[in-house]
Amino acid sequence: MKLALFIPCYVKELYPNVVKSTILLLDRLGYKVDIPKSQTCCGQAFVNSGQSTNLAKRMDNIFHEYDEVIGIGSSCVSFTKSQGYSIANKIYELTDFLYQKGHRNLATNYPKKIAFHHSCHSIRHLALKTPSELNIPFYDKVKDLLGVEIMQASKDECCGFGGVYSLKEGFLSYVMGRSKLDDLLLSNPDVISGVDMSCLMHLQSIAQKDNDNIQFKHISEIILESLDETLQVS
Amino acid sequence: MKHYKLASEFYKQKGQKHNESLWAIRQKRDKAIKEVDEWEELRQKASDIKDNVINNLQKYIDEFIENAKNNNIEVHFAKTDKDHNKIVYSYLKNAKKVVKSKSMLTEECGLNEYLYTKGIEVIDTDLGERIVQLRGEKPSHIVLPAIHTTKEDVAEILNETNTDPTYLTHKMREILRGEFLSADAGISGANFLVANKGYAVVCTNEGNADLGASVPPLHIISVGVDKIVPNMQDLGVFLRMLARNATGQKITTYTSIFGKSEKKRVIILVDNGRLDRINSEFRDTLKCIRCSACLTTCPVFRRGGGHSYRYIIPGPIGSLLAPLKDKEEYKDLPFACTLCNSCEMVCPVKIPFSKQLINMRKYVTKPNPISKVAENILNNPSYYKLFSKILHLTPQWIFDAIPNEWSKYKSIPRIPR
Structure with missing residues (x-):
């Protein structure tokens, strides 16, 4: 089975720590992944701005030789799916990938209290958790994967980031982010986590501006730290 | 924006x-x-019914017109909003006042404004619609047209100091009763048209559409061609979903099916760009x-x-x-x-x-030329590498200093070095 890691451009540029923890985590769990050097951007920012782009072809060319592609973050992954890229049926968001492979309870030894932000793309596009809008049986793949109690916002509504939206309607984007942050902070967590660094970037930028003292970590960092903890304990 | x-x-x-x-x-x-255990199946069913209707719309329009005529209903087809308004007016040459119940279609056609120019008074009779009409506004929501107002706003337009919602509703009811009794015609929309029966179905909570349909001597229904459903079974699918999805009610207080009657009833089927949208x-x-x-x-x-x-x-x-x-x-x-x-x-x-x-x-x-430049960079890994290098060498203060919608309300993310 040939695996590749898709690193969204903004994650590569802004969150090298998340790239690192994802690579280490996959390695720790025994997955050998290629990281194609020539990958750049999936094209989401273009299409969501109403511009045409040929970056789809590029993604397809780079990843077509692999059996499965793992992407960091549900936003870009679900974009390639909804736009019908040729890799649509073999690309998975990291959490989803690990869940499909049967991993469970990976963060049971995580020592801190986690508030988890389920992003719209993970709930309402990739179906990692039951969206509140649907009448289907309850499930939460992230919770099962982590195996630890996670605090969640009372509403599974959007955090207000929305990519292009945050630059078009900054005030309303802030208002939504602020209420999401308040909702998450209610449980008095030590750290806020999620699968999408884009939402976390938005929430963190609000927390910084408003002087909320809270840490943000990607889910791969949480799992990796927890596995390290397990090693130390045993 | x-x-x-x-x-x-x-x-x-x-x-x-x-x-x-x-x-x-x-x-x-x-x-x-x-x-509703089968909610998600109902959604699929409703979607399939609509696909079928859209794919065969002309057939269903013809079927509906024929059956409605057999029900003693006069049916017109209006290609545009202007055609629609003219047809309505052709029935109101001697009218002074019409009562209207909620219809997004007549709003789309600008019917109220048109009838004013002909010297006809139009009274919206849905509570929320009447509130926005008296405020000189348009509805702000399809089903809850006055959701943007407060009870104080309503008391103000009625010149009341009592802001109790029940009191205000009764006050409005009192005023509207008189309007129903003195109107020359009632105009309503329709939620559904049943093709094989020629019925028009109107769902409301206040009963105002039923009063408008039965008290004045003439009832005009303005409705978009997209509202057709093939038969009563299919109608059932939508009736189970509409009110639940809109307001959380099991069904609207009144679901009125207008079919054969002695009453003078007119249906105006409106296209206004809908048929072009099919393709x-x-x-x-x-x-x-x-x-x-x-x-x-x-x-x-x-x-x-x-x-x-x-x-x-x-x-x-x-x-x-x-x-x-x-x-x-x-x-x-x-x-x-x-x-x-x-x-x-x-x-x-x-x-x-x-x-x-x-x-x-x-x-x-x-198309934005800057977007094309960015695309070219991202299509060439060596350009992208250079761009990335410049990004990480640019001092943080430059990013912090660029005014934009993000920086007004949020910190700018740190660029890692």
Whole structure:
């Protein structure tokens, strides 16, 4: 089975720590992944701005030789799916990938209290958790994967980031982010986590501006730290 | 972004309360749909029925017209909004006053304004519609037209000091009764038309449409051709979903089926661009049954209010319909959206909102040369590497100093070194 890691451009540029923890985590769990050097951007920012782009072809060319592609973050992954890229049926968001492979309870030894932000793309596009809008049986793949109690916002509504939206309607984007942050902070967590660094970037930028003292970590960092903890304990 | 300006102003005045009221309705809706075990199957069924109707629309229109005529109903087909208004007026040559119950279609056609120019008084009789009419406004929500107002606002237009909602409702009822009795005609919309029976189906909570349909000597129904369903079984699918999805009620208080009667009744089937849409990339918008759930759930709508969309149908569905009427005027609407996909999840007929909204963004946007440059960089790994290098060498203060919508309200992310 040939695996590749898709690193969204903004994650590569802004969150090298998340790239690192994802690579280490996959390695720790025994997955050998290629990281194609020539990958750049999936094209989401273009299409969501109403511009045409040929970056789809590029993604397809780079990843077509692999059996499965793992992407960091549900936003870009679900974009390639909804736009019908040729890799649509073999690309998975990291959490989803690990869940499909049967991993469970990976963060049971995580020592801190986690508030988890389920992003719209993970709930309402990739179906990692039951969206509140649907009448289907309850499930939460992230919770099962982590195996630890996670605090969640009372509403599974959007955090207000929305990519292009945050630059078009900054005030309303802030208002939504602020209420999401308040909702998450209610449980008095030590750290806020999620699968999408884009939402976390938005929430963190609000927390910084408003002087909320809270840490943000990607889910791969949480799992990796927890596995390290397990090693130390045993 | 006209939407941004209006929505921000609205949020500062009334947004928080508006958000809470609509979220409460969303929760009522969630509870109501969870009482129906087969809800998700119903959505698929409803979507399939609509696909079939759209694919065979002309056939169903012909079938409906024939059956409605057999029911002693006069039927007209109006190609445009102007044609519609003229047909309505042809029945009202000697009329002084008409009572109207809720109809988004007559709003779309600008019927009220047209009839005023002919010297005919139009009284909206739906409570919410009457409130906005007296305030000189347009509805801000399809099903809850006055959701942007407060009980104090209503007391003010009625010159009352008592702001008790029940009192105000009774006051309005008293006033409206007289209007029904003295009107020359009643005009209503219709939620559904049943093709094989020639019936028009009207769903309301206040009974005003029924009074308007039965008290005055003439009843005119204005309805879009997209409202046709093939038969009564299919109607049942929609009736089980409409009220639950809109307000969390099991069914609307009144579901009136207008068929054969001695009463003078006219139905005007309106096209106004709908038939052209069948072969366009926005075909799926024709499936809409105007339940309004996409407005109620939308996080942007809840905070920014319906008037910020400036179109008679606001919210996610309005952001798809408005630019089709006027691309330049409404080009901001498909961007007044975070692509959170909640609208798509609540939609009873499974309109693929996210995809359609993205397509609509392209439809309203001109190609941007800067975007082409960026695309070229990203298509060439060595250019991209250079870009990345420059990004990481640029001092942070430069990013912090560029004024934009992000930096006004949030910190700029640190660029790692």
